[in-house]
Amino acid sequence: MPCSIMPELPEVETVVRGLQPFLSGAKIANVSTSQHKLRFPYPDDFMQCLIGFRFLNVGRRAKYIVADLDNENSLIIHLGMSGRISLVGNGQTISFDDYAYQTGAMSKHDHVTIDLIGTGGDEFSLIYNDPRRFGLLDLARTDKIHKSRHFAHLGPEPLDDEFTGAVLQSKIGKRVTPIKLALLNQEIVVGLGNIYVCEALHMAHIHPNRHANSLSVNEAALLVANSKQILRAAIAAGGSTLKDFAHADGTLGGFQNEFLAYDQTGKPCPSPKCKGIIERIIQGGRSTFFCGKCQK
DNA sequence: CTGTACTCCTGGGGGC
DNA sequence: TGCCCCCAGGAGTACA
Structure with missing residues (x-):
């Protein structure tokens, strides 16, 4: 597919808003990763902190997607230059907020698959795809996320009223x-x-x-x-x-x-x-x- | 501390 | 057709 999103703030915000209704309350049944390294290594307890827990809500800080879990951890995702997220159920791409770019077929740059069970019992998967692998997935304690290595140095949000x-x-x-x-x-x-x-x-x-x-x-x-x-x-x-x-x-x-x-x-x-x-x-x-x- | 150059990757497009 | 080179959303690191 020649299409691309340009992951600056508006694109990340659009992805976040699209993910929110699907991820909120969904339970993580399984997680798998490709052999390739992304920009940042997955934490040692990546699987243990995800599998069996539920997403509470999804938000954004800078160009990072932040998905809070019900175990006081948050999943942090950065799309880098070429990262994409798709939701796939029954072999079909779910169009979330009209964002869909491919069919459900696996492609070679799929790096993380999170199998989920929705609040209605429906099964689907979140797939992180990133050809250039400049993106990252990491975990942080939700209450200390603003002090995490990814967020500690970040400046103000441009859309905040306080940004003048x-x-x-x-x-x-x-x-x-x-x-x-x-x-x-x-x-x-x-x-x-x-x-x-x-x-x-x-x-x-x-x-x-x-x-x-x-x-x-x-x-x-x-x-x-x-x-x-x-x-x-x-x-x-x-x-x-x-x-x-x-x-x-x-x-x-x-x-x-x-x-x-x-x-x-x-x-x-x-x-x-x-x-x-x-x-x-x-x-x-x-x-x-x-x-x-x-x-x- | 500031400013800059370079680095991590793959893929698309243009020129020849 | 096939190379080869340049270019692309980001951002951490190293070095003057």
Whole structure:
């Protein structure tokens, strides 16, 4: 399947919302893993902490999926660059929140299978698939998860009301690194990835190469407001975008057609009245897309 | 402490 | 058709 989700905050949030009704209350009957290592080794007691217990609820922190269990542990899942989660029952993929990308057939990059019994007695499996294996599954004590090795250093959630321009500026401090790289740094703010950083900077008309600490109070506030706006729009569109991924021909969903700058090299800048052209540069070894005319 | 370069992987696409 | 090279959502680590 040529389709892909882009696991930044909106995509993870969409997966979480889709999993929630299926996983809540479901009992884990069995767990199996492939021979391949993911980014992080499974904990020694991975199986013992999962099998026989029930999921309580599913949530999100940064780009991590957090599924709380009824044994005071939480299952932590990160999709990395290419991780996918599917639910399969009776050999058929269950379309959860319209997110379905393949049939129930096993594929070679399936790494973790969690067999479940739903509250209605129905049997199904959660399958973690990840070709590049940059993702991870781990466990943490639910009440100490914010201090766990994965979460301890994380910055504020971008959609929290407490995340303001002033907070962004205080997290940036004296850093002179390009604002693009500062926004990708999960210690400053979580959830933003390469796509939404490009989109937010374009919307705020801020040049990606600006020193992070050079933003004015107003610019920081605008950047925060626009980040929230693009993330909320992407979450709202997430379902319909992902829905299209179920198409057998692999047609991509609609959201990438709405990108202002990301992957739009050579195209006219979509800003009103702007006659600029979207350019591509490399920052921190990764592509940045922007308009040099309206992003200052 | 900051900033950067590199690393882990597979697969798709373009050029020749 | 088949190489070969470049590129791709993330983020930890090492090093100047």
